Amino acid sequence: MEIEPTHKIHIENLNVYAGKQQILNNINIRIPKNKITVILGPSGCGKTTLLKCMNRLTDLYPELKVTGKVMINGKNVLDAGEDIVKLRQYMGLLSQRPYPLPMTIYNNIAFGLKLKGIKKSRELHKQVVRYLQQANLWDEVKNRLREPASRLSIGQQQRLCLARGLAVNPEIILADEPTSALDPISSQYIEEKFVELKNDYTIVLVTHILRQARRIADYVVFMYLGEVIEQGTVDEVFGNPKMEKTKQYLGGTFN
Amino acid sequence: MKRSGKIEEKIFKVLMIIATYSILAILAIIIYTIFAKGIRSMSWEILTQVPQGGYYYGKGGGILNAILGSLSLAVGATILAFIFGLPVALYINVFLVRKKKLVTMIRFILDLVWGIPSIVYGAFGFSMMILLGLQTSLLAGTLTVTLFILPIMIRSMDEILRTVPIGLSEATYSLGANKSELAFKIFTRQTVSGIITAILLSFGRAIGDAASVLFTAGYTDNLPNSLMEPVATLPLSIFFQLSSPVPAVQDRAYASALVLTLIILLVSLFSRGIGKRYHKTKINF
Numbered sequence: 001m002e003i004e005p006t007h008k009i010h011i012e013n014l015n016v017y018a019g020k021q022q023i024l025n026n027i028n029i030r031i032p033k034n035k036i037t038v039i040l041g042p043s044g045c046g047k048t049t050l051l052k053c054m055n056r057l058t059d060l061y062p063e064l065k066v067t068g069k070v071m072i073n074g075k076n077v078l079d080a081g082e083d084i085v086k087l088r089q090y091m092g093l094l095s096q097r098p099y100p101l102p103m104t105i106y107n108n109i110a111f112g113l114k115l116k117g118i119k120k121s122r123e124l125h126k127q128v129v130r131y132l133q134q135a136n137l138w139d140e141v142k143n144r145l146r147e148p149a150s151r152l153s154i155g156q157q158q159r160l161c162l163a164r165g166l167a168v169n170p171e172i173i174l175a176d177e178p179t180s181a182l183d184p185i186s187s188q189y190i191e192e193k194f195v196e197l198k199n200d201y202t203i204v205l206v207t208h209i210l211r212q213a214r215r216i217a218d219y220v221v222f223m224y225l226g227e228v229i230e231q232g233t234v235d236e237v238f239g240n241p242k243m244e245k246t247k248q249y250l251g252g253t254f255n
Numbered sequence: 256m257k258r259s260g261k262i263e264e265k266i267f268k269v270l271m272i273i274a275t276y277s278i279l280a281i282l283a284i285i286i287y288t289i290f291a292k293g294i295r296s297m298s299w300e301i302l303t304q305v306p307q308g309g310y311y312y313g314k315g316g317g318i319l320n321a322i323l324g325s326l327s328l329a330v331g332a333t334i335l336a337f338i339f340g341l342p343v344a345l346y347i348n349v350f351l352v353r354k355k356k357l358v359t360m361i362r363f364i365l366d367l368v369w370g371i372p373s374i375v376y377g378a379f380g381f382s383m384m385i386l387l388g389l390q391t392s393l394l395a396g397t398l399t400v401t402l403f404i405l406p407i408m409i410r411s412m413d414e415i416l417r418t419v420p421i422g423l424s425e426a427t428y429s430l431g432a433n434k435s436e437l438a439f440k441i442f443t444r445q446t447v448s449g450i451i452t453a454i455l456l457s458f459g460r461a462i463g464d465a466a467s468v469l470f471t472a473g474y475t476d477n478l479p480n481s482l483m484e485p486v487a488t489l490p491l492s493i494f495f496q497l498s499s500p501v502p503a504v505q506d507r508a509y510a511s512a513l514v515l516t517l518i519i520l521l522v523s524l525f526s527r528g529i530g531k532r533y534h535k536t537k538i539n540f
Contacts, residue, residue, distance in 0.1 A: 052425075055428075055429060057425045057428060057429070059352075059353065060352055060353075060421055060424055060425065060428075062352065062353045062354070062355040063355075082433075085428075085431060085432070085433045086431065088428055088429055088430075088431050089430070089431035091429065092429060093425060093426060093429035095422050095425060095426065096422075097422065099420065099422040099423045099425070099426040101423070101426070101427065101441060101444075102423075102441065102444040102445040102447075103444060111430060111432075111440075112430040112431060115430060115431045115432055115436070116431065161426065164430065165429065165430070168430055168431055174429075
């Protein structure tokens with residue numbers, strides 16, 4: 001598959017096994033640059049596993065065996081060896097539930113910046129402020145930067161995780177049902193933020209919420225039982241689904 | 256059917272109540288005995304003086320030699336066990352995360368050596384001393400006790416590190432951290448309270464054990480003054496005083512036991528306080 005500048009991630013013949021069970025079956029996807037790609041499907045269809053293959057968090061699960069190619073910036077993530085540490089900095093992660101680092105609010109942002117080699121405290125401070133502002137959190141935390149991040153509300157924590165992810169200056173944002181633990185207002189905020197961020201980032205969003213997909217997706221990948229059933233622009237998949245399974249899912253026959 | 260279920264539940268409830276309160280009662284009796292007998296013969300002299308000649312036959316003096324000996328030995332062993340134990344626990348939980356079988360095996364072996372009676376560690380330490388030409392000394396005792404508490408230290412830290420949610424590892428890796436950064440900057444911070452508990456638990460075992468120091472640390476009436484000299488310990492001091500034919504000296508053994516109990520009590524209260532203080536910084540589940 002040749003590298004096209006309009007595509008950021010190329011997934012080729014990706015298979016994932018857990019023991020004898022096959023979790024992902026021959027996945028081929030091209031994820032367009034500066035667009036929101038939504039991976040849609042019922043729970044247990046392998047969406048999260050697919051997302052974790054992209055930055056090789058599958059490494060953390062001893063039972064998973066991954067074959068195939070995940071090409072990002074011309075490099076295969078799956079056989080990058082220890083270079084994966086650097087490759088992961090191209091990809092920010094927003095998970096289902098926020099996991100603030102066990103340190104202060106300030107250091108949650110500064111942690112990634114320091115890993116990138118920013119050492120001077122003035123520069124650190126400037127960037128921390130900038131990313132907290134970008135995640136719309138600055139006004140709420142500016143007087144409590146030295147408090148443990150765990151004291152924030154879940155919605156604030158999720159925005160902190162977004163700020164922390166943006167701070168390492170990634171090119172891609174991987175989001176795994178980032179609104180599932182949030183209240184409606186925080187959810188709406190995250191959705192709006194994604195639409196704004198797609199100018200600068202390529203966003204891959206895993207969700208099972210149809211309305212969310214319809215609201216913000218540019219490109220949709222519909223998965224069922226470990227296989228990609230259908231993929232296309234949001235208008236193609238939602239407006240004119242070709243496969244029976246997609247029609248059923250969109251029609252609410254199962255979810 | 257419903258009635259018999261109710262009777263069953265009543266019987267089990269009664270059994271559980273009996274078990275719980277009888278165990279509490281036994282523990283209370285032990286602690287009461289130590290306190291009651293210990294306080295009676297407790298004195299400033301016992302805490303601040305070393306045994307005078309003929310101490311074990313009723314002459315004056317105290318157990319300062321054993322208090323300081325036990326503290327220096329247990330502190331040294333705990334520090335050493337921590338220095339060697341923490342990397343092992345982190346290695347198991349961060350670096351070997353994909354090698355499930357190996358990790359299971361390491362844990363199994365550690366659990367096995369945890370179960371070895373401390374007298375065996377004492378014998379092992381003693382045979383090593385002969386091999387190396389060492390005599391009974393603070394150094395030999397400390398090293399033997401270090402070996403004895405290492406599995407305890409590693410496994411209790413390991414159990415705490417296992418509770419770090421995988422999502423936190425994922426988040427940290429996503430920020431571009433490597434394994435050692437995850438281990439030393441995130442895992443240790445996330446589990447500070449648990450690690451301190453593990454350290455204090457190991458310290459409690461180190462200071463309370465008699466068998467591992469019997470051949471290795473030796474015993475002396477002097478204060479500890481060199482790594483190469485024998486050193487007294489509280490458990491052995493209790494043993495020697497209880498072996499005395501003089502009732503007054505036997506009572507002083509209870510005072511020594513009280514000192515040992517109070518040290519361990521303080522340590523565990525301290526660890527609880529720390530646990531509570533750091534608990535607030537843990538993440539929500």
